[in-house]
Amino acid sequence: MMSRLVAQIGYPLAGVAFILAAWVFVCWAGNLPTVVLPTPDKVFYAFIARFDLLVSEGWVTLKETLYGFLLALVIGLPMAVAVANSRPLNLMFYPLLIGLQSVPKVALAPIVLVWLGTGMESKLAIVWLVAFFPIIVDTVAGLRSTPRELLELADSLRASRLQIFLKVQFPAALPFVITGAKVAITLAVIGAVIGEFVGSSEGLGFLLLSATSQLDTPLAFAALFALSVLGMFVYLLVELAERLAAPWLPPPSQRH
Amino acid sequence: MDRPHLETLTIEPQMAFGSIKNVSKIFSAGELLSRSAEPVVALDDASFDFEQGQLVSLLGPSGCGKTTLLRIVAGLIPKTSGSVVIGDHEVVEPLGDYGFVFQSPSLMPWRTVIDNVLFPMEILKRNNKAARQRAGELLELVGLSGFVGARPHQLSGGMQQRVALCRALIHAPQLLLMDEPFGALDELTRMEMNDLLLRIRRETGASVLFVTHSISEAIYLSDKVIVFSRRPARVAQEIPIDLPYPRSQRTRFTPAFTQAERIASEALGVLPPVDEKGTPS
Ligand SMILES: Nc1ncnc2c1ncn2[C@@H]1O[C@H](COP(=O)(O)OP(=O)(O)OP(=O)(O)O)[C@@H](O)[C@H]1O
Ligand SMILES: [Mg+2]
Numbered sequence: 001m002m003s004r005l006v007a008q009i010g011y012p013l014a015g016v017a018f019i020l021a022a023w024v025f026v027c028w029a030g031n032l033p034t035v036v037l038p039t040p041d042k043v044f045y046a047f048i049a050r051f052d053l054l055v056s057e058g059w060v061t062l063k064e065t066l067y068g069f070l071l072a073l074v075i076g077l078p079m080a081v082a083v084a085n086s087r088p089l090n091l092m093f094y095p096l097l098i099g100l101q102s103v104p105k106v107a108l109a110p111i112v113l114v115w116l117g118t119g120m121e122s123k124l125a126i127v128w129l130v131a132f133f134p135i136i137v138d139t140v141a142g143l144r145s146t147p148r149e150l151l152e153l154a155d156s157l158r159a160s161r162l163q164i165f166l167k168v169q170f171p172a173a174l175p176f177v178i179t180g181a182k183v184a185i186t187l188a189v190i191g192a193v194i195g196e197f198v199g200s201s202e203g204l205g206f207l208l209l210s211a212t213s214q215l216d217t218p219l220a221f222a223a224l225f226a227l228s229v230l231g232m233f234v235y236l237l238v239e240l241a242e243r244l245a246a247p248w249l250p251p252p253s254q255r256h
Numbered sequence: 257m258d259r260p261h262l263e264t265l266t267i268e269p270q271m272a273f274g275s276i277k278n279v280s281k282i283f284s285a286g287e288l289l290s291r292s293a294e295p296v297v298a299l300d301d302a303s304f305d306f307e308q309g310q311l312v313s314l315l316g317p318s319g320c321g322k323t324t325l326l327r328i329v330a331g332l333i334p335k336t337s338g339s340v341v342i343g344d345h346e347v348v349e350p351l352g353d354y355g356f357v358f359q360s361p362s363l364m365p366w367r368t369v370i371d372n373v374l375f376p377m378e379i380l381k382r383n384n385k386a387a388r389q390r391a392g393e394l395l396e397l398v399g400l401s402g403f404v405g406a407r408p409h410q411l412s413g414g415m416q417q418r419v420a421l422c423r424a425l426i427h428a429p430q431l432l433l434m435d436e437p438f439g440a441l442d443e444l445t446r447m448e449m450n451d452l453l454l455r456i457r458r459e460t461g462a463s464v465l466f467v468t469h470s471i472s473e474a475i476y477l478s479d480k481v482i483v484f485s486r487r488p489a490r491v492a493q494e495i496p497i498d499l500p501y502p503r504s505q506r507t508r509f510t511p512a513f514t515q516a517e518r519i520a521s522e523a524l525g526v527l528p529p530v531d532e533k534g535t536p537s
Contacts, residue, residue: 147362149356149358149360149362150362150364152327152330152332152356152358153356153362153375153376154379155332155350156330156331156332156350156352156354156356156433157350157352157376157379157380157427158349158350158351158352158379159379163378163379167375167378167379168364171364171366172364172366174366246366248365248366248367248407248409249365250409
């Protein structure tokens with residue numbers, strides 16, 4: 001009992017402490033100026049002092065991330081169903097989707113900006129672009145790998161196509177959808193930040209960029225930290241959705 | 257003597273419950289998963305009959321077309337020629353009145369045990385209170401009344417297969433199609449399952465087509481064993497098993513049982529007939 005507590009909390013804490021110590025040591029040994037690498041306490045101070053700013057900019061980035069991600073889900077899932085169930089559509093688009101998946105979509109960010117301007121729309125488009133592919137590709141893979149026996153069982157009972165989809169095919173694909181969604185949400189945060197880097201007047205990515213250009217490195221680090229928190233938060237949201245939608249899957253912590 | 261399908265060819269007005277007549281299946285090169293260029297003859301002119309309530313085993317070497325035959329009987333895939341009549345129906349598509357048990361339990365991990373059993377009733381839109389009660393009774397019959405709300409992954413392989421058996425029985429089908437259902441189980445569990453199946457058959461009166469690789473399992477369970485030859489599968493021999501029911505594990509040690517095992521082994525070609533020359537390949 002006690003040793004498990006040590007293992008679950010003690011070791012991660014020790015890891016963090018080690019990194020902090022190494023950080024301080026590098027600052028001290030290299031005698032680095034704050035502009036280059038601020039000490040942890042300065043970053044912490046910046047985080048507290050500019051907390052309101054971080055929250056309001058973080059809110060912008062969070063909205064871009066979640067909306068873009070949801071857009072990818074809303075568009076990706078029905079398209080996946082169509083591609084998985086129609087042979088012509090599958091032949092037409094599946095190889096294309098696989099091919100496009102490896103294209104670095106963030107490279108399109110400048111072009112998207114030209115098309116959609118520096119507002120929310122361009123960020124949504126970029127987030128959508130990066131989140132869409134893992135969702136649709138994994139979902140199609142899941143929908144197409146329904147165990148043959150289950151399909152035969154349903155067929156032998158003369159199940160309708162809708163019954164087969166709702167009661168067999170989709171639930172069987174759900175673990176794939178979730179895997180895709182987890183990759184997508186991670187990419188979505190990156191997409192949002194890239195969008196803000198390329199052209200924006202708000203958001204944590206923008207804050208990071210402007211703080212750096214004003215040589216306010218502690219604030220830049222604080223923004224980076226806020227981004228990490230945001231990334232973990234949205235990932236946990238997806239995991240929460242997983243536990244609600246697929247309670248039969250073993251909890252993520254037991255899977256490795 | 258070993259050409260039973262000649263008999264079935266002569267028209268009998270009084271038809272058996274199930275009648276498989278001259279069924280052939282050729283998988284054409286283009287069909288489904290086949291990657292080979294040549295068409296595969298999976299079944300070649302297979303014929304046999306069975307009566308209502310009979311348990312008939314299909315015994316044959318791997319890849320000879322037993323699963324294919326079950327799929328054809330179920331109406332899941334089209335046959336190339338021949339006819340399949342079950343009850344009063346010529347089977348050309350699923351009749352919706354079969355129970356299916358596969359080699360793997362094939363339960364749905366997202367459903368609890370009882371909801372897995374009730375799956376056919378949902379599809380047939382008969383998922384009412386009576387169905388739930390029957391599901392409970394079936395689970396009790398197979399000794400799983402304590403696991404009604406459990407998830408499949410919490411059960412052992414044998415327990416999962418018993419759930420699959422309940423799922424196959426829930427809609428009281430006239431015919432059970434079982435494709436090596438106990439093949440993945442250990443010997444002891446398998447014997448238990450055999451006895452359970454015989455008991456269920458007695459209580460429900462369902463007819464059963466039972467695919468297996470095990471000679472002794474086939475004989476232990478069946479009214480009749482159909483032995484298939486190597487691919488392309490033809491019926492090599494029909495062996496009526498004249499052991500009285502109810503059978504028990506003691507039945508395995510009777511001379512009649514051993515005799516049936518010898519006949520089946522010869523029909524399968526694992527035992528050279530009559531003289532001792534030449535070893536089986
Ligand atoms: N969908 C398919 N497309 C092409 N060939 C097939 C298909 N299904 C089965 N076959 C072929 O038909 C033959 C019989 O297959 P089947 O699965 O019926 O054998 P089986 O007797 O059930 O074997 P086992 O005992 O190993 O399960 C095999 O040679 C197989 O390759
Ligand atoms: Mg088979």
